[in-house]
Amino acid sequence: MSTTPGLKTRLQSDLTTAMKARDAVRSATIRMVLTAVRAEEVAGTSARELSDAEVTTVVTKEAKKRREAAQAYDDAGRQELANRERAELDVLADYLPEQLSDEQIAALVTAAVEAAAADGATGRGAMGAVMKRVKPQTDGKADGGAVAAEVRRQLGM
Known part of the structure; x- marks a missing residue:
């Protein structure tokens, strides 16, 4: 068994830290990811605990949503909303594996x-x-x- 904490545990710990630091963007983004993880855990016929790989998949999906939303806001000329999506994407990047060039x-x-x-x-x-x-x-x-x-x-x- 691994001695390093799982990704979900890390997200929960980071949420507490972000809330104490009053980092609104970070705490809102982590809350959104944890909500998506919990929704995935109860989806299907029975509730289950997600593995780190499955949590990473959820974070990846959320990051993709942020990328697409930022692009849509850019296309619509809504720069402030596009910047918010990019800020959330930056937070999510901390929980994803290093991206390939x-x-x-x-x-x-x-x-x-x-x-x-x-x-x-x-x-x-x-x-x-x-x-x-x-x-x-x-x-x-x-x-x-x-x-x-x-x-x-x-x-x-």
């Missing part, structure tokens, strides 16, 4: 394209085969849209 994504995709080609996958059919190989290596470490865009670029789609 564009070069690292390209290298992983190149290796996956070569492996898929060796297995006979070509053309449009190779997209699924390549994504299946790349996804486990990039889960939680890169935006899925960015990975898919790189796969399409390398496949010439």
